[in-house]
Amino acid sequence: MLKGIVTVSLKQDVLDPQGLAVQHSLQSLGYSEAQNVRIGKSIEIWLDESDLKKAELRLRKMCEALLVNSVIENYQIEILELPLELEE
C-alpha cells in the first residue's frame, strides 16, 4: 500500500478570488505580512500497489484523466511508502 499526495495549484496567471478573499481577511485581522494568498487542493490517494514507479505513472494518468484541469492548473506528485499500521 502506497500513499500518493497530489498538490493541485492554479497557474500563476489564473485569477484566484478565494485566495484574494482570504488575503483581505488576513489583513483585516492584522496579519499585514500576508502579501499574496493562493488556494489549491491537496488530494491524498491510498494506492493498492507496491511498485513506486508504477504507482507514480498511474497517479500521473489519474491526474490527467480526472484530478487536474491542465488548462488552468499545475500539479505535483509525492508518493509515500506507509506500513499498514501507520496508515491514517
Added chain:
Amino acid sequence: MLKGIVTVSLKQDVLDPQGLAVQHSLQSLGYSEAQNVRIGKSIEIWLDESDLKKAELRLRKMCEALLVNSVIENYQIEILELPLELEE
C-alpha cells in the same frame, strides 16, 4: 520574503463526500488501485517577513484565527525561503 504552505486536511473520522465521489470516479475509469481518497486544501501565503521562526508563529496564528476549522480539520505548516527572482 518567505513562502508559507499550509496543508489543511479533514480529520480521519470526518466524512469526505468529495473524496468519495472522486474515488468512485477513479474506479469507474479503471483505476481500481485507488482505495481511499481524501481531499484537502493547500494554501500558499507569501509573507513579508525574514525571520523563519517568527513567520511560523504568525502563520500558526493565522491558521487558528481563519484558515483552519480545528473541530474537523488538521493542518501542517511548511515555510520556504525564496529569493525574489524565483517567486512564482
